[in-house]
Amino acid sequence: MEWALLFQLTVNGLIVGALYGVVAMSFVLIYKASQVVNFAQGEFLLVGAWVCWWMLTEWQLPFWAGFLVTLAFMTLFGIVLQVVVLRPLIGEPVISVIMATIGLGIFFQALMKWMFGVFAKPFPPIFTTERVSVLGLEVQTVYLLSLGISLVIMLGFAWFFTASKHGLAMRATAFDQQVAQSLGVSVPRVFAMSWAISAVVSAVAGVVVGVVNGVSSALSFYGIKVFPAVILGGLDSVVGAVLGGLIVGLLENWAQWLDAGWLNWGNMYAIAPFYALVLILLIKPYGLFGTKNIERI
Amino acid sequence: MVAMTPAGDFRASYQADTTIFPTRNSRIAVWIGLALLCAAPLVLGRYELGLLVNIGIMGIAALGLNILVGFTGQISIGHAAFFGFGAFASAWLHDVAHIPVALCIPLAGVMTAAVGLVFGAPAARLKGLYLAIATLAAQFILEDFFARAQWFTGGVAGRITEPFEILGWRADREESFFYVVLAWVVIMFVGAANLMRTRDGRALVAVRDHYLSAEIMGINLAYYRTLSFGIASFYAGVAGALYAHYLLFVSVEAFNILLSIQFLGMVIIGGLGSVSGSLMGAAFMVLLPEVVQAGADALAGGAIDRALRLGASISFLREMAIGAVIILFLIFEPDGLARRWRLIKAYWKLYPYSH
Numbered sequence: 001m002e003w004a005l006l007f008q009l010t011v012n013g014l015i016v017g018a019l020y021g022v023v024a025m026s027f028v029l030i031y032k033a034s035q036v037v038n039f040a041q042g043e044f045l046l047v048g049a050w051v052c053w054w055m056l057t058e059w060q061l062p063f064w065a066g067f068l069v070t071l072a073f074m075t076l077f078g079i080v081l082q083v084v085v086l087r088p089l090i091g092e093p094v095i096s097v098i099m100a101t102i103g104l105g106i107f108f109q110a111l112m113k114w115m116f117g118v119f120a121k122p123f124p125p126i127f128t129t130e131r132v133s134v135l136g137l138e139v140q141t142v143y144l145l146s147l148g149i150s151l152v153i154m155l156g157f158a159w160f161f162t163a164s165k166h167g168l169a170m171r172a173t174a175f176d177q178q179v180a181q182s183l184g185v186s187v188p189r190v191f192a193m194s195w196a197i198s199a200v201v202s203a204v205a206g207v208v209v210g211v212v213n214g215v216s217s218a219l220s221f222y223g224i225k226v227f228p229a230v231i232l233g234g235l236d237s238v239v240g241a242v243l244g245g246l247i248v249g250l251l252e253n254w255a256q257w258l259d260a261g262w263l264n265w266g267n268m269y270a271i272a273p274f275y276a277l278v279l280i281l282l283i284k285p286y287g288l289f290g291t292k293n294i295e296r297i
Numbered sequence: 298m299v300a301m302t303p304a305g306d307f308r309a310s311y312q313a314d315t316t317i318f319p320t321r322n323s324r325i326a327v328w329i330g331l332a333l334l335c336a337a338p339l340v341l342g343r344y345e346l347g348l349l350v351n352i353g354i355m356g357i358a359a360l361g362l363n364i365l366v367g368f369t370g371q372i373s374i375g376h377a378a379f380f381g382f383g384a385f386a387s388a389w390l391h392d393v394a395h396i397p398v399a400l401c402i403p404l405a406g407v408m409t410a411a412v413g414l415v416f417g418a419p420a421a422r423l424k425g426l427y428l429a430i431a432t433l434a435a436q437f438i439l440e441d442f443f444a445r446a447q448w449f450t451g452g453v454a455g456r457i458t459e460p461f462e463i464l465g466w467r468a469d470r471e472e473s474f475f476y477v478v479l480a481w482v483v484i485m486f487v488g489a490a491n492l493m494r495t496r497d498g499r500a501l502v503a504v505r506d507h508y509l510s511a512e513i514m515g516i517n518l519a520y521y522r523t524l525s526f527g528i529a530s531f532y533a534g535v536a537g538a539l540y541a542h543y544l545l546f547v548s549v550e551a552f553n554i555l556l557s558i559q560f561l562g563m564v565i566i567g568g569l570g571s572v573s574g575s576l577m578g579a580a581f582m583v584l585l586p587e588v589v590q591a592g593a594d595a596l597a598g599g600a601i602d603r604a605l606r607l608g609a610s611i612s613f614l615r616e617m618a619i620g621a622v623i624i625l626f627l628i629f630e631p632d633g634l635a636r637r638w639r640l641i642k643a644y645w646k647l648y649p650y651s652h
Binding site: 037085088089092093094095096098099100102103104105106107108109110111113114224227228231235267270271274275277278281282285 | 366370372374418419422423425426427429430431433434435437438441444445555558561562565569606610613614615616617619620621622623624627628631
């Protein structure tokens with residue numbers, strides 16, 4: 001038995017899981033605020049990472065400047081998508097809204113492939129020290145940074161929703177749109193803001209993954225992995241999303257360990273979360289922390 | 298919109314009121330249309346016939362998805378996986394059990410329906426986006442199964458299939474296979490149109506419109522949701538089997554999530570809950586890449602082509618067109634081509650008093 005490998009994979013799982021948690025959080029943000037299931041979440045990561053990569057390589061900007069430009073761009077991107085595509089669909093059936101985000105997803109994925117090619121492209125080196133030693137375990141600096149960034153984003157979300165005025169307005173809108181409106185909350189602005197924040201946060205995750213693995217269309221798969229995470233945590237729970245992301249990250253790495261050690265099925269890394277997803281839907285469809293939907297006649 | 302019938306054409310019974318083709322002229326038009334289609338292989342080239350065959354196959358699959366999405370209000374993002382299962386099932390049945398291909402196609406449909414019922418079991422409890430996510434998982438699990446199950450799919454290498462054969466008549470070319478697809482299209486579309494006239498069909502629509510009211514009126518929700526999933530899978534399986542015996546080769550990669558999205562796109566573009574719309578949507582989706590290709594060809598060699606690398610990235614342009622068309626239809630024509638077609642008909646019927 002390879003305990004060292006298990007340990008390494010567990011650390012991996014926590015780091016990747018934290019990133020899943022961040023993406024899942026931004027997914028839940030959109031769902032809570034505007035009741036839209038965003039199938040294009042992975043494309044937010046993709047677009048953000050490519051924009052940042054483009055700034056750094058073509059325009060030779062330093063990392064911090066390119067990163068800021070990316071964030072500004074993604075804010076605009078999220079708002080434009082919400083206003084142009086999603087706003088006309090308010091009040092339409094679920095299938096229409098889901099299909100619109102799926103359409104957006106394949107559109108931007110193909111656009112990115114067209115503009116930047118299909119092969120993974122590495123980021124220019126950002127850190128001078130490649131790896132550092134933590135508790136006797138050699139860890140790449142980028143991984144540490146990604147864990148740090150994930151934590152910062154999560155704390156930022158916590159602060160935003162409990163203390164800031166806009167965050168409170170968003171929670172009010174999620175609770176009851178009409179009541180929020182009557183209290184002076186601009187619901188269209190909250191919708192646009194939720195999309196902007198979600199796009200920005202996803203883009204940060206995208207840049208982090210891009211720095212670690214290089215930028216390619218594989219990034220958009222994070223958007224798919226979000227579903228097991230949010231279903232596990234409950235579709236409308238921010239805490240659940242973080243926890244769900246961590247569990248999915250650990251689950252797929254442990255599945256890989258089992259697979260490499262005993263099962264030899266291959267591909268368990270990619271597919272295990274979906275088996276878990278079907279099981280959760282059968283047993284507890286509202287997840288760990290989701291609110292159970294009670295319907296009145 | 299109410300179907301417009303000529304003055305003096307009164308319906309005296311429920312049976313007369315639910316006929317599929319309400320007027321004599323529409324019945325004549327159907328027969329003329331079928332006769333014209335039967336003559337198509339004599340006139341059209343192989344390429345055009347190939348497009349028609351594709352439209353037919355995709356139309357059957359899209360119709361199945363429309364029964365699920367448009368009539369029952371359930372969402373499936375895993376239709377391509379069931380389509381693929383039908384393709385492999387038919388090839389496998391023929392290889393292993395030596396059943397003639399003509400029988401393999403409906404049997405593959407039944408097998409796919411059985412698999413659909415397994416994955417549809419959650420559908421009895423779930424609805425809306427939870428079901429969408431469950432079927433998304435089904436898509437990935439089945440894709441993984443295809444890549445893994447060497448005995449069933451031939452693994453990464455794919456599986457060779459035999460051409461359709463009945464009573465010594467081999468349909469191994471576009472000219473002959475066209476008739477096979479045409480026959481299946483007629484059977485499946487008449488079947489679906491008739492299904493909607495039965496108690497079961499109305500029950501499905503009731504489940505879509507208001508499931509609580511439907512339940513109160515004595516409709517078994519779990520039964521009809523699962524049934525709808527089974528029917529949709531049956532249609533997908535038959536279409537997949539036809540696809541397998543048309544291409545004479547099936548490989549794992551063909552049935553990815555993009556194809557699932559294309560099926561959903563056909564349903565949206567054709568019109569949710571419209572039998573004929575499914576075929577229109579399929580035609581639109583099959584012809585769309587051809588239009589994109591034609592556009593790129595027209596620009597080939599010019600400055601735009603060189604600057605944007607149109608020729609080399611045609612597959613990305615196609616995907617972008619699919620995404621863009623779905624979004625544009627949702628925003629500007631959410632009821633799809635079926636509504637557009639009704640409007641055109643109404644315009645000419647009422648001409649010049651259409652306002």
